[in-house]
Amino acid sequence: MKGSLAIIVFFILGCLAGQSGRLPEFVTNGKLAGYALFLLMFLVGTSIGADGKIKEIFKSARPKTLLIPVATITGTLAFSATAALFISEYSVWDCLAVGSGFAYYSLSSILIMQIKNPEVGTQIAAQLGAVALLANILRELATLVGAPLFVKIFGKYAPICSGGATTMDTTLPVIVRYSGKEFAVIAILHGIIVDFTVPFFVSFFASF
């Protein structure tokens, strides 16, 4: 929670700095953010490669538990596509690109901005990036706040599926609390798998 707060504060500071108009062009045109994204992706990769526990977690997985990330992905994508019916400004592909962030807001929004930029121009790319950022923050918040309700109505897998890519870190505590301790390993595994799909799905859908 403290981490999410710091992230939001830094984001708002960035917005204010950008709005002041005093920053040089190379900062606000997205080039620098693109390099920061490369750095982040390399670090995320390194942490996956260096983590010795990941092998064990995957070994302890039963085939049935692997159905949970499949449910998360199919449910999210099917419904995200439907959302396009209610948003005249964006295509099905755009809605899918936003939805396939699976609550991983930092990565999904920056990817969308970078990929859409050369195609549709800075302005539209930045707008869709902002939608992705907000939508995926909302998804994480909904999971953090709604977990007890979700478990009651949709069963114990519900906060894991709604947490998407965040179930191995930020939303893990609420999953353990409301679904039960026995779901911790399942949630971590789910988070790793869904997390891994985000760059693939987002770049795929954003390229249409």
Place this chain on the structure above:
Amino acid sequence: MLTVVLIMLAGICFGYLFRTVPFLKHINRFIFLAILILLFLMGTNLGADKSIADNIAVIGKQAVVIAAFATGGSLFAAWILWKSVFKGNGNER
């Protein structure tokens, strides 16, 4: 955007090769730092873009709609899976 995926794969190889280096234990701190820097820079992009501030109501509405569908879809799928795994026996697994 193959570059991003390739960079991540390079990171995985790097991390695996140097997994015994104690420094890598603190990798999550660096990831968090990189996320903070990235979010700040993204904020500057969005803040410098007048069209975002002008359209914030529309953008907010769109974000709420997509978030509701994406979250709702995953909850629905979770419910289907939960029902089919249990088939009424109430015990887990």
